[in-house]
Structures are given as C-alpha cells and as structure tokens.
Amino acid sequence: MFRQALRQVAKQSTVVRRTYATEAVASDALKLSLALPHQTLYSDSEVEQVNLPSVNGDLGILANHIPIVEQLRPGLLEIISKTGETEQYFVSGGIATVQPGNKLTISAIEAFKPEQIDTHAVKNLIADAQKRAESSDEVVAAEATIELEVLEALSHVAK
C-alpha cells in the first residue's frame, strides 16, 4: 500500500517536471554547448548571442529562439559572451540544434580559431585541390570539390 502510494506520488512529480521542462523556459540566457568529437569547447555556458554559418544562410541566435535543427556549412562561428566579447571559430561542418528550453548545442567536426590558420598553407592546398577537381575520376573530383568549398571559406576567414 505504502509503496504504491509512493509510486503514485513519484509519477505525479515527474509529470509536473516534464511540463516545466517543455513549457516554462527557466532561464533567460542562452546556454551553449559547443562540442567536437575529441574536445569540448563550451559546456552549458551562458552566452549572449551565437552567429552560425548554416547551409540556408547565416543565422544569429539569441535567447528564446524557437527550436530548430540546422546543418552547418564551412564558415565562421561567432560567439558573443555575456560581457560582449566575441570569440570566433572556423567550423568545417556539423549540426546545430536549438533544443526546447533555451539550449543551443553545436556538434562540429572540427573548430579552429582564425588566427591558428596559416594562410600560405591554405593557398597551397587550394591550388592542389583545384588541380584534382579537374580530374577525370569522379570520386577524386567530388572529394576535391568538397575540399575546395572548405578551403575557400577558410581563405576568407584566415588573416
């Protein structure tokens, strides 16, 4: 008897919790998690705004954004912190999800700061990829076109 009653209480409380999580938005700040497969750059940290390079164009995400799922294209990811400082990362691709509950999770494959990138190396790689893009082998050409896309985005960003 007692255990049953307890379970009922427990069940009720989870139901209550669930409505909280989906409907009432707890905090006003946007919580960002930026994760790479081998490293975590941001983990549930509160930020002001995030600018994403999506396949459908660039997006600026503020707090209380509606839930979306976006595929990222190679480009510059900007994170504006609470204090107004801007951090920039070049991402090669991935998926960004705004979850219900004011959370933004970005899973990128790779992310580097623009100042970490060597412009000379980028130029050399572009020349190399351009050569291969004209190859008669379809697979090689396709790979080279993808490389070119990333590298060209990279050359715009690198200083």
Place this chain on the structure above:
Amino acid sequence: MFRLGARQVARSTGARNYATLREIEMRLKSIKNIEKITNTMKVVASTRLNKAQRAMTASRVFHKSEAEFLENTEPEKNAEEKTLLVVVSSDKGLCGSIHSQISKYARKRIAELNGNADVVAIGDKVRQQLTRTHADSVKLAFNGIGKEAPNFYEVALMVDEIKKLGEYANIEVLYNKFTSGVSFEPSTFNAYTAAAIEAAQGLSKYDLESEDISSTASEFGLANSLLSAMAEGYASEISARRNAMDNASKNAGDMINKYTILYNRSRQAVITNELVDIITGASSLD
C-alpha cells in the same frame, strides 16, 4: 622434444634431485618473465586510460546534443522490419571478459529479435565469437581499429561502408559502456532512419527550414553514436585490460613466492643429501 631429451640426459646421470631443481629454476624464471610482461602491459594500460577517458568524456558531450534531439522527437522503431546490430569491440585480447560480454549481449539481442537481424562486427574478437554462432548474420566486419581512441574520420568511413549494406529500418549500436574504473556494462544506442525521424511525433517541436535535415540527422546520428560507442568501448577495454593485467601480475607474484620457497627447500634437501653422502663415505673409510 628438446626438453624431453634434456630430462633423459639428466636422469641418466643418476642425480634426480638436480633435475627437479633445474626444472623449478626454469619454471621460476619463466614466471618472472611473465610477471614482467603483464606488469608492463598494466603500466601501459594505466597511462592510456587517462587519455581514453578524456576522449570518452568529450565524445559523451558530443553525443549529448544528438541524444537530446532524439529524446525530444521520440522516433519509433519498426518492430517488423529487419534490425542491423553494430557490435563494437576491438582486435586485441588479454582484457578480461570484455569481448565475450558484448558478444553474449549481442546473441541475446538476436534471440530477442527472433533472428531477424544482421550484424556488423567491429573488431576481430567479436567477429570470431559471433561467426561461431551466427555465421549467416554477420554481413560486414572491420578490423585494425580500436588501437587508439577513435577519430571522426575513420568513423565516417565506417558509416559509409555500413550504408552500402542497404537500408535498415532499425539500427542499434551495441557497446560496452564505461561505468567506472572497475566495471563496464553492455548497452545500446539507437540510430534511426530518415523516414523514422520524419514520422516522429516530436519533430513538430522543431522548426525546420530545409527538407533534407532528417536524412542529415539520421546519418550524422549514426556516425555520432558509433563514435561515442567506440570511445566508450575503448575506455572500457583499456580499464579492463589494466585490471586483468593487475590480477595476472598479482597471481604471478604469488607463484613466484611459492616457487622460490620450493626452490630453496629442494636446494637445501640436495645439499643435505650430498653432505650425508660425503659423511657416510668418509666414515666408511675409517
């Protein structure tokens, strides 16, 4: 052959005690060598464990966003269609029961699905164990991975190969979940097809601009799960290997103690025997 010959030679000299003494000594030396090897393997595993755990924590965060998306959308499985089980393990043994546990778990799952399942084996050990019982189900096997913490590139290549097997309505990734330094437990990640994600009830919670996001989410989700599974499996394997090698070193230590005592005793016995021989010989001359 050689050892047998040596024993016969020893016996022909007549002094039997010398032979056993030599045998004990050789045995002792070999156990000491084994202890050195297991101890080194333990040290190597302990140093790798830190790195493996770091890779695992990173991949857990990476996987979290995907998991949250699935939790919100709640796609449903299609129980009638065929299931693809991706069983994640590795090539190397000497790490306790890690490979047999995951294959046991996979067999149980196949039985639950009434055999309506295909298997992709990642790692030689699990391939061997599963082909023994379910040779027809194993469609694809990878080896040569799992030596290092996994990276996204190799995972993407593997997903490409898995996709070539054709479309499966349900995909499950079976792996050893790292729970603590001394324990792991076989667990499952679910990956869904584009169709299942599109049909999911909870998808309306998200505002989708592009049409093909479900197929992206499905492929990325599989890669993501696989990466996470491999990172967890790798960490579990390393920690299991460390424990196994720790135990082996301890056992070898025990044996060394026993054999040292036995060796000393027999040596003493031989000396006493010889003394008796000498003294009786000397006294018979008087």
